[in-house]
Amino acid sequence: xxxxxxxxxxxxxxxxxxxxxxxxxxxxxxxxxxxxxxxxxxxxxxxxxxxxxxxxxxxxxxxxxxxxxxxxxxxxxxxxxxxxxxxxxx
Numbered sequence: 001x002x003x004x005x006x007x008x009x010x011x012x013x014x015x016x017x018x019x020x021x022x023x024x025x026x027x028x029x030x031x032x033x034x035x036x037x038x039x040x041x042x043x044x045x046x047x048x049x050x051x052x053x054x055x056x057x058x059x060x061x062x063x064x065x066x067x068x069x070x071x072x073x074x075x076x077x078x079x080x081x082x083x084x085x086x087x088x089x090x
Contacts, residue, residue, distance in 0.1 A: 002057045003082065004029045006049050010042050018072045025049060025078065027057065032085050043076040044069060056080035 008026035012019075023045040029037040034054075041057075046067050049055050055078045064070060066077040 001062075001079075002029055002059065003032065003085070004041070004043070004055055004057050004078075005034075005036060006051055006053050006055060006078075007040070008051070016073050019044075019074075022072075022074075023048075027055065027076075027078070030054070032087055034085075041076050043078050044072075044074045045078045047078055047081055049078050049081055054082040054085070056082060 004027040006025050007028050010024035010026055012024065025043050025045050027041050027043050029039060029041070043057055046069070057076055057078050058066060059076045063074045063077040064072065066079050069077055
């Protein structure tokens with residue numbers, strides 16, 4: 001699993017038919033203290049995440065196990081919205 005921040009939306013009017021109805025979001029991985037990575041990913045949203053929200057994502061074969069994603073061409077899925085992150089001893 002990976003922490004990420006939602007930074008935008010992705011609109012694709014032409015896509016694999018198995019992706020119809022999925023909301024696609026642009027995300028940036030973040031460290032536990034909230035520092036954003038330089039990379040961006042496109043993720044399927046299964047939890048109705050909003051812009052700038054901190055989310056939990058899964059990738060690879062785990063992404064295809066997320067609710068509604070079985071047998072879909074997905075590699076990154078948002079599976080949770082984070083309320084708080086705490087680091088022991090910090």
